[in-house]
Amino acid sequence: MSRRRHSDESDAGSQPHKRRRTSEPIEIEDRLESLICRVGEKSTSSLESNLEGLAGVLEADLPNYKSKILRISCAVARLLPEKLTVYTTLVGLLNARNYNFGGEFVEAMIRQLKETLKSNLYSEAVYLVRFLSDLVNCHVIAAPSMVAMFENFVSVTQEEDIPQVRSDWYVYVVLSSLPWVGKELYEKKDVEMDRLLNQIEGYLKRRQKTHVPMLQVWTAEKPHPQEEYLDCLWAQVQKLKKDRWQERHILRPYIAFDSVLCEALQHNLPPFTPPAHSDDAVYPMPHVVFRMFDYTDAPEGPVMPGSHSVERFVIEENLRCIIKSHWRERKTCAAQLLSYPGKNKIPLNYHIVEVIFGELFQLPSPPHIDVMYTALLIELCKLQPGSLPQVLAQATEMMYMRLDTMNTTCIDRLINWFSHHLSNFQFRWSWDDWADCLTQDIEKPKPKFVKEVLDKCMRLSYHQRIVDIVPPSFSALIPADPVCSYKYGEEADSSLPGLAMATTVGNAIKNRASNEEILIVLKDVPNPNQDDDDDGGDGFNPLKIEVFLQTLLHLAAKSFSHSFSALAKFHEVLKTLTDSDEGKLHILRVLYEFWRNHPQMISVLVDKLIRTQIVDCAAVANWIFSPEMAHDFTRFYVWEILHSTIRKMNKHVQKIQNELDEAKVKLEKQHNKKQRDSGDEEDMEKNSEDEEGQLEEQIERLQEKVESAQSEQKNLFLVIFQRFIMLLTEHLVRCETSGVDLNTTWYKNGIERLQQIFLMHHVIIQQYMGTLENLLFTAELDHHILAVYQQFCALQL
Amino acid sequence: MSIKLNALFSDSYVDISQYRDQHFKGNRYEQEKLLKQSCSLYVGNLSFYTTEEQVHELFSKSGDVKRIVIGLDKVKKTACGFCFVEYYTRADAEHAMRFINGTRLDDRIIRTDWDAGFKEGRQFGRGKSGGQVRDEYRQDYDPARGGYGKLDPTNVIFTTGT
Numbered sequence: 001m002s003r004r005r006h007s008d009e010s011d012a013g014s015q016p017h018k019r020r021r022t023s024e025p026i027e028i029e030d031r032l033e034s035l036i037c038r039v040g041e042k043s044t045s046s047l048e049s050n051l052e053g054l055a056g057v058l059e060a061d062l063p064n065y066k067s068k069i070l071r072i073s074c075a076v077a078r079l080l081p082e083k084l085t086v087y088t089t090l091v092g093l094l095n096a097r098n099y100n101f102g103g104e105f106v107e108a109m110i111r112q113l114k115e116t117l118k119s120n121l122y123s124e125a126v127y128l129v130r131f132l133s134d135l136v137n138c139h140v141i142a143a144p145s146m147v148a149m150f151e152n153f154v155s156v157t158q159e160e161d162i163p164q165v166r167s168d169w170y171v172y173v174v175l176s177s178l179p180w181v182g183k184e185l186y187e188k189k190d191v192e193m194d195r196l197l198n199q200i201e202g203y204l205k206r207r208q209k210t211h212v213p214m215l216q217v218w219t220a221e222k223p224h225p226q227e228e229y230l231d232c233l234w235a236q237v238q239k240l241k242k243d244r245w246q247e248r249h250i251l252r253p254y255i256a257f258d259s260v261l262c263e264a265l266q267h268n269l270p271p272f273t274p275p276a277h278s279d280d281a282v283y284p285m286p287h288v289v290f291r292m293f294d295y296t297d298a299p300e301g302p303v304m305p306g307s308h309s310v311e312r313f314v315i316e317e318n319l320r321c322i323i324k325s326h327w328r329e330r331k332t333c334a335a336q337l338l339s340y341p342g343k344n345k346i347p348l349n350y351h352i353v354e355v356i357f358g359e360l361f362q363l364p365s366p367p368h369i370d371v372m373y374t375a376l377l378i379e380l381c382k383l384q385p386g387s388l389p390q391v392l393a394q395a396t397e398m399m400y401m402r403l404d405t406m407n408t409t410c411i412d413r414l415i416n417w418f419s420h421h422l423s424n425f426q427f428r429w430s431w432d433d434w435a436d437c438l439t440q441d442i443e444k445p446k447p448k449f450v451k452e453v454l455d456k457c458m459r460l461s462y463h464q465r466i467v468d469i470v471p472p473s474f475s476a477l478i479p480a481d482p483v484c485s486y487k488y489g490e491e492a493d494s495s496l497p498g499l500a501m502a503t504t505v506g507n508a509i510k511n512r513a514s515n516e517e518i519l520i521v522l523k524d525v526p527n528p529n530q531d532d533d534d535d536g537g538d539g540f541n542p543l544k545i546e547v548f549l550q551t552l553l554h555l556a557a558k559s560f561s562h563s564f565s566a567l568a569k570f571h572e573v574l575k576t577l578t579d580s581d582e583g584k585l586h587i588l589r590v591l592y593e594f595w596r597n598h599p600q601m602i603s604v605l606v607d608k609l610i611r612t613q614i615v616d617c618a619a620v621a622n623w624i625f626s627p628e629m630a631h632d633f634t635r636f637y638v639w640e641i642l643h644s645t646i647r648k649m650n651k652h653v654q655k656i657q658n659e660l661d662e663a664k665v666k667l668e669k670q671h672n673k674k675q676r677d678s679g680d681e682e683d684m685e686k687n688s689e690d691e692e693g694q695l696e697e698q699i700e701r702l703q704e705k706v707e708s709a710q711s712e713q714k715n716l717f718l719v720i721f722q723r724f725i726m727l728l729t730e731h732l733v734r735c736e737t738s739g740v741d742l743n744t745t746w747y748k749n750g751i752e753r754l755q756q757i758f759l760m761h762h763v764i765i766q767q768y769m770g771t772l773e774n775l776l777f778t779a780e781l782d783h784h785i786l787a788v789y790q791q792f793c794a795l796q797l
Numbered sequence: 798m799s800i801k802l803n804a805l806f807s808d809s810y811v812d813i814s815q816y817r818d819q820h821f822k823g824n825r826y827e828q829e830k831l832l833k834q835s836c837s838l839y840v841g842n843l844s845f846y847t848t849e850e851q852v853h854e855l856f857s858k859s860g861d862v863k864r865i866v867i868g869l870d871k872v873k874k875t876a877c878g879f880c881f882v883e884y885y886t887r888a889d890a891e892h893a894m895r896f897i898n899g900t901r902l903d904d905r906i907i908r909t910d911w912d913a914g915f916k917e918g919r920q921f922g923r924g925k926s927g928g929q930v931r932d933e934y935r936q937d938y939d940p941a942r943g944g945y946g947k948l949d950p951t952n953v954i955f956t957t958g959t
Contacts (some may be wrong), residue, residue, distance in 0.1 A: 037802055075802050328808045328895055371858040375896040420858065424901045459854040461903065559849050561865070600850060607861075644861075 029068050032061065036072050040086040042339070047086070048256045055093035062098060070101075074108050078116070081127040082321040082336075084134055084180070089253040092138025096264035102140050106132075106267050117275050120282045122169055127321075129173045132269065133181040138254045139261045143188035145269040146181065147196070150174045154196055156274055157203040164207055165283035165796060168230060170274060171200055175233045176317070179310045182237070183245035197241070204234055210794035213787075214755055215288040215363045220405040224291040224307065232289045235308040249311040251341050285795055290358030292398060298347035305346065315346060319355040320367075323376075327368050334379035349384065349391045353377075357395065360417060361410040364759035364795075370413060374420050400434060403445040408752035409759065411449060412636060419456035427457060427469045438473055443634065443745050451477045452636045458482075459600050482598035486554045488547070498547040501525050506551045515572035522548060522573070540582045548573060549590045560604055567608055574614045584619035589628055599637035606641055610648055617649045617716045625723035634749045642720070643760055649716050650764055653709045660702040667695045714768050717761075721776050724754045725785060732782050742784070751788065758792040766796070810895040814910050820923075821913060831913040836863070836890045837883040839912040841929075843868075844941035845876050847903045855902050856882045860889020866920050872927030878942050879922075879929060881915050905941065 039054050040047060058069055076087050095102030109132060116125040132149075135141040156162070156170040174196070178185075186193050209228055213219070216226040227235075240247060254261060295304045305311035319337060326333035337352050359366050360373045381389050399406070399414060406414070422429060437446035454477055458466045463481045470478065488502035501524065508521050527541040548570075556566035567574065578584045588606065595601045609615045623629060624642050632638050670692050728750055735742040758765060765772070777789040813832045821828045840852065849865050856862050861884065868879035884890040890911075898909040924933040926947040935946030 033802065072802070079802060079806075325806070328806075328810065330810075330896065369859065369892055369896070371892065371896045374858075375900060378900060416858075420855075426904060456854075460851060462848075462851075560853060561849060561867075600854065604853065 028061075029065065032058070032065060032068060033072050036069075036076060036090075037080070039090065040083050047253055051086070051089055051093060051253060051257075055090060055097065058090075058094060059097045062094075062101060066101065066104075070105060070108050073105060074112050077109065077131040078112065078124050078127055080321075080325060081130070082318045082325065084127070084131055085250060085252050085254065088131060088134040088138050088140075089257065091135060092140050092254055092261050092264065093257060095138070095140045095267075096260050099265050102264070103267050106135070106141060106269065110270060110272065113272075114275070120280075122284045123324075126173050126176060130177045130180060133177040133185075136181050136184050137252065139264045139266055142266040142268050143185055145267075147185055147189045147192050149269050149272050150177075150185075150196055151192070152272055153274060154199050154203075157199065159277070162277045163283065163796060164794075165286065166277055166281070167203065168207070168286060169283050171203060172230060172233065175200065175230070175237050176313075178237050179240065179247055179314050180250060182240060183247065186241075186245055197237075200234070204230060208794065210791055211286055212288060212791075214759070214791040214795070215286065217288070217290055217361045217363070217407055217410050218402060218405045219407070220402070224294065226288045226290070227307075229287050229289050232308070233313065236310045236313050239308050240310040247310055247314075249305075249314050249342060249345075283796075285364070287362065290361060291354065292357060292395065293350045293354050297394070298350050302344070302346050304350060311346075315340075315351050316355055316358075319351060320359070323355070323359065324367070327372055327376075330372070330375045330379045333376055334383050337380065338383055349388050352380065353388075353391050353395050357399075360413055361407075363407070363409065364762055366413075370416060371420070374417055377417075377421065378424055397433070400446065400449070403449050406445070407755075408749060409756045411445070412639070415449065415452045415456060415636060419453050419460065422453075422457060423460040427461070427465070429469075431470050431474060435471075435473060438476070441745075442476065445745070447477060448634070450474070451479070455479045455599070455636070480597040482601070484554065484557045484594055484598065485596060486594065487550055488554075497528065498525060498543050501547045502551045505548055506555065509552065509555055509570075515570060518548070518570065518573050519576060522577075540580045540586070541577070542582075542586050545577050545583065545586050546590050548577065549587060550594055553591070553594050560601070563601070563605060564608055567605070567612065567614075571612055571614070574609075578614055581619065584615040585623055585626070587615060588619065588623040589626075592623075592629070599635070603637060603641050603644070607644060607648075610645060617645050617712070618719050620645045621716060621719045621723070625720075625727065634746065639753060639756070643756075646716065646720075646757075646761055649713050650761065653706070653713050656702060656705050656709050660699065660706050663695060663699045663702055667692065667699060670695060713764070714771060717757075717765060717768060718771070718775065720757060721754075721772065724750070724757075725776060725781065728754065728785050729782055732784060751784065754785070755788050755791075758788065762792070762795065765792075769793070808891075808895075810898060811891045816910060818913060820919075828913055832911040834887065835911050835913060836885065836887050837881055837912040837914055838890055838893060838909045839879065840882055841879045841908045841910070841931075842905055843876075843878045843880060843907060844903045844905055845878055845943060846941060847876070847878075847905075849880075851903060852880055852882065855897060856893055859892035859897060860884050860886065864915075866915055868920055868922060868929070870927040871921040871923075877922045877928040878932070881912055881920070882909075883915065903941075 035054055035057065039050055043050055045053075062069065073087065073091060076083070080087070091102070091105055095105070109128060113125060113128045113132075116122075116128060129149075132141060133146055136143050136146050153170040153174050157167045159167065182193075207230075209231075212228050218226055291307055293304060294307065298304055305315070318340065322336045322340070323333060326336055338348070340348055356373055356377060359368070360370065366373070377392065381392065396418065403411065431450075434446070434450060437444075437450055440447050442448065442451070454466050454470065454474075457469075458479050463479070466478055467475075487496065488499050492499055501522075505518065505521055508518055513521070522544050525541060525544045525547055527539070528543050529540065552566050552570060553563065556562040574587070578587050587609070591605055591609075592602060595605070606615075606620060610617060610620065621642065624633075624638055629638065670688065674688050674692070728747070731744075731747055731750070732742055734740075735744075772789070777786060779786070781789075813829065817825065817828055838856075840856075843852075849867055852865050852867075853862055856865075862882060863885045864881075864883045866881040866883075867876050868881070869875060870877040882890075882893070884893070894909055894911075897907075899906060901907070922928040922930070922932075924930045924947065926933060928943065928947070932942055933947045935942075936948065938945050
């Protein structure tokens with residue numbers, strides 16, 4: 001059994017593989033990886049002496065392990081951007097000692113850059129280019145060749161018929177490297193650099209920014225404008241240039257080695273042409289720079305760098321890189337954030353909190369799962385119990401103050417974060433500080449926020465707990481006690497239709513009646529919708545649904561599991577009763593009526609009804625937009641249900657698509673096998689032909705299934721968008737004709753919920769743009785609503 | 798570009814623990830294989846009063862929950878402080894191990910661990926008194942877990958502890 005790992009096969013060319021004890025080379029390689037990865041971490045020796053020592057070790061190992069060292073070095077350049085300058089210094093030292101290594105490293109980096117661009121790994125490509133540019137500072141790469149690469153990048157802005165996000169990226173990658181290398185490049189090639197910056201300025205002036213409003217966390221310009229990312233970066237680079245490229249924040253270990261490094265021979269970057277645009281290229285989406293703090297917010301200690309200072313950019317970049325590297329390990333992540341080099345010169349806690357909320361509120365979606373940020377903030381509070389909780393409280397207070405202009409999607413995330421966070425700290429909060437919300441209309445953002453937070457807090461605890469934690473003055477905002485509303489109970493009016501039947505059904509269920517028996521019992525329920533009884537009573541009968549479902553839910557009200565069992569047991573009855581679209585809508589209405597004080601129960605039951613195919617996704621969408629739900633239309637739980645429904649639909653389509661792809665792969669394998677085995681005995685050939693036939697049939701069936709599922713998916717989005725358009729247009733027309741300001745609280749919620757559909761499901765929706773534009777988002781639409789669509793289109797233009 | 802830098806990118810919250818179910822039908826290897834693919838979690842140190850609804854709300858933060866089975870006292874058939882949470886996908890369960898394990902539910906720090914998969918009977922405590930083994934010999938007073946432990950001196954059981 002060969003113990004050679006597949007990575008060794010490429011070594012075979014450069015050196016003969018010495019068959020000593022086979023474990024030794026692997027151990028050494030792991031050790032090399034460990035040494036390289038860990039340099040720069042907390043140590044008793046200085047960083048400089050560690051780098052010096054490591055360079056010596058690696059130089060000695062180059063004859064035998066060059067390939068491995070090259071690969072590890074390329075990997076850390078790509079995966080550990082927060083330690084950029086540590087590794088560029090290391091490469092610089094190695095290059096000074098071994099010119100060939102430097103050349104091969106640069107070549108390997110260029111290869112890696114090409115691969116990342118081809119694979120749509122744009123953030124990693126940024127790190128690679130930044131690394132290359134810092135290598136200019138380490139005398140590994142000649143400045144003019146770096147400028148030439150930047151010139152090639154910026155010339156992408158001259159390409160025609162490309163998506164804006166493509167040229168955006170190439171401009172971004174140049175600008176975002178300048179904090180590191182601007183000084184050096186200007187010293188060597190100022191004329192070219194000026195020309196470059198002028199070109200960039202021209203591009204930035206003419207690029208369109210329709211997408212910006214959709215991505216802003218707050219609509220207000222004060223206190224901190226939510227700037228488009230390229231605009232902000234440009235302002236930062238302009239300021240840096242004005243300061244003659246003096247940049248003092250970045251840790252630059254190579255400065256200590258200047259005498260050694262400047263003796264090294266430099267390499268020229270090979271001419272690099274950006275790969276041409278292709279249809280499967282997926283460029284990063286634009287974003288807006290999130291700012292919530294400035295120098296007035298940190299009371300004592302170091303001052304926060306200004307919003308257009310390049311230091312601010314570098315700090316935010318590095319903190320984001322740390323989170324990107326360590327998000328799976330929350331304790332490590334917190335520790336790494338808190339040990340950020342240079343932390344004594346900046347109000348680090350404020351930066352960390354700002355970056356974390358910036359990611360959490362990022363539109364369309366955060367880089368990582370929401371709950372990670374909650375867990376990370378808790379770890380940070382544990383590590384800095386004397387300072388971080390106060391900053392967090394200050395941030396929460398600030399966000400509360402600015403709820404009026406905060407994007408609804410971001411408010412959702414804030415509600416989820418805050419309630420979950422409180423549940424880890426005994427729900428302690430100075431609610432009285434927020435007493436101002438009590439005098440406002442309950443639909444206004446502040447009282448609404450508090451109400452939704454308390455709702456979520458209750459879900460994580462219980463009703464009495466919430467009553468206990470808030471001052472009595474807050475009672476109007478406390479959620480309802482989540483008890484059910486059984487209409488056929490003891491207090492029911494004796495003339496209520498179906499009352500007697502409900503008792504009969506209830507007894508039948510308690511006596512373990514089967515589905516058939518229940519259906520027979522239900523046959524006697526009169527249909528209030530019909531005059532003649534001779535259709536066999538199988539059509540839509542709302543009273544049947546009410547009697548049965550109310551009674552069933554009442555008997556199973558004790559817990560989720562009880563209700564799930566009940567739905568499963570009487571699946572057949574429910575399926576029969578909800579055969580029509582009206583039936584499906586009605587079952588949701590009855591469910592809502594019964595559990596209207598328990599939104600969590602409504603959510604889980606709707607989920608179950610969809611998964612067991614008693615209702616379909618379109619029925620849920622129609623129900624949410626129905627007049628009966630108008631009262632709850634601005635409540636958070638309603639949108640959670642809608643988005644969960646859309647996600648289920650998407651997962652369903654994806655699942656069948658995967659099955660189809662798998663079957664196709666199988667078929668291809670069959671073909672290949674057949675070609676290899678051809679010439680074998682006749683019955684083997686016949687068997688494989690049968691298998692092929694079966695597979696082909698299966699693929700045809702799956703193909704149909706995929707098309708049908710996609711049709712359902714498209715229809716779901718059409719229904720949702722149609723209903724939005726109807727509802728919002730009605731409001732806009734009414735306001736116009738009565739001369740009332742259209743910007744009501746309801747309207748802000750409505751239009752932002754429409755936006756949210758686009759943002760949260762943008763990948764899928766992009767597939768159906770043609771249909772949407774032709775059928776719904778036409779030029780005849782009110783421009784307020786059309787603007788949302790246009791902003792969405794601008795995200796990937 | 799295939800190098801992964803194993804030295805650095807650990808995912809320790811997702812690793813399987815030392816605990817092995819002594820009642821598992823199969824050998825160690827089979828159990829470990831299931832644990833490494835599982836979408837199910839054991840959740841321990843719950844209060845006896847923690848409800849399915851609370852568990853559902855918390856664990857939904859890492860993905861769609863497929864099923865929750867509340868652990869019961871074998872004799873009393875009441876909640877005895879643990880449960881199983883099953884997700885539809887492994888990825889969602891992994892997020893729970895990374896971000897919900899070691900945080901609070903109902904004011905208690907809960908602990909999650911991989912489970913090889915729910916089987917009928919596993920919802921019952923295995924302690925002699927009907928609850929969990931850990932409550933048999935627990936010496937502290939925990940009002941959310943029935944007060945003092947049962948402390949039957951003859952009930953010396955060697956487990957890897959929960």
